[in-house]
Amino acid sequence: MDIALFSPSSLFAGSDDSSSEEERSETHENFVERKHQFPGMELLVREFSFHQLNANLLWPGTFAFAEWLVEHKQWLEGRRVLELGSGTGALAIFLRKSFKLDITTSDYDDVEIEENIAYNCRVNGVTPVVPHIRHSWGDVFPNPNPDWDLIIASDILLYNEIMLSFPLPHASDSCPLTRPAFLMSWRRRIGKEEESLFFTGCKEAGLEVEHLGSRVYCIKLSSNASQSS
Template sequence: MDIALFSPSSLFVDSDGDGTSAEEGNIESNQNFEERRHRFPGMELLIREFSFHQLNANLLWPGTFAFIEWLVHHRSWMDGRKVIELGSGTGALAIFLHKSFQVDITTSDYDDAEIEENIAYNCQI
């Protein structure tokens, strides 16, 4: 199994408007998506999820929300850290960590262009 590593921080638009656009390099796909609003501590995120994906990268797992609650209660542990997320799926956890803690985060998942494009899309919205 091949694993891809990439940093969603490079997918966010810079304040001057430069950066990767979700429309750039749009990948042809037969996948269907659903956008759902998810409540996280201090924010609500609109996350596009696959209706189905063969690699199971389709939905936010319930453990994501429990882990985020734990991180919020241990906020000081995040100060100045570099983070690697294994099995990023939609990128929701990475987006939350970037917005809440301004951490340097690298995500990983299967080496799958559709998963990477979906994470990039979620970072844009």
Template sequence: MDIALFSPSSLFSGGDGEEDHVYTGEENTDIQETHVERRHQFPGTELIIREFSFHQLNANLLWPGTFAFAEWLVQHKSWIGGRRIIELGSGTGALAIFLQKSFHLDITTSDYDDIEIEENIAHNCRVNKIPVIPHVRRTWGDNFPNSSPDWDLIIASDILLYVKQYANLIQTISFLLKCYKPSNGTSSCLPNENGVDVALPKPAFLMSWRRRIGKEDESLFFNGCEGAGLEVQHMGSRVYCIKPRGNGKSET
């Protein structure tokens, strides 16, 4: 895996025409010199999140897509209720902690195979007074421990920074979607509160992307998904739904 060695503050340069999230509250840098603790405002709640002041695998600050995606998910909460969820590229675990704390969802975090990232997510769970969320340490492209995953919703925000990792990311997404085995034989669509099926199938991958990159790089990812037999749909607000195309055979 290519390792990016740069200051996480560069992620919030504001040069892409979008407003960057501004945290509120006090900053505590006395926990450890390798960490910084901040208070972040999520919809309807405030979370205390310990972030890496520097980490060579880039599980650093919260990125803008986290907050935009949290707001979008609140607006579409009927789509995620009752789902079994895994988040790719969880970083600090803030989005998963928000979803578990607000909606008591069945959610699992995952990120690069690194014990410090896992331990930091566990710390953030405890400081926000929720049970430690299950975590999967798996680098994109590596095999998951379960050959028949039963997560029916995969989520992620701002994970398209590393162009060289697109092939591995698409391989992981394809595996989770195409090898999905429902544990209870549920239907492919989730009914909303009015009993009408919505467009979010089981399984599906929901991704928010707020950090601007070149159109060529975006196309590399989305075209790569299409080439892997996946269908990409823009849901609005730079949220994308990726799902298996048709009823193709599962890949191993």
């Protein structure tokens, strides 16, 4: 049986985030299937045994974010959502099954990631599969007229410089969520220096970051930047 090179249990021992990490006996070459516990449901998620772009990982922020979104599900009503760095698609699948959310996944311009998300949709009864956009950060976004009013992401701060170059939504009011808004869950432990680099970079870029609890952050243009734009 192929065993994933990385998993939340091995990288984040002692974390308060959890998944069952139960492996099925049937696996495909280069993949492993695991059952993961999300609020109110269990999902079977096929993960890459290894993927150089980290798309094989279910990070702790995914599970914490799922719990936070359930607690604030009224903020999701009527939203059109884009998830950045979707990886296996597990969070989007959970949100589609739980709330029938209008959600689109996005990750690197890599056909294997897209195919794996579609596979995970089908085995968890999500048909038609969640729409997906292949997009490598730093490249021109393939949709010239995006109309999502909520962007979400979890544990994507491995790449601070790329993250800070991503065009964030314009918003001028305080949270609870404006339209549009960007919500980021961050549980990955990357060190105080990297944490400071990101939040300092946000401030220098004219962005405001508001902590909403449970390490979920709302990022938007500062009021001064909004008025001058």
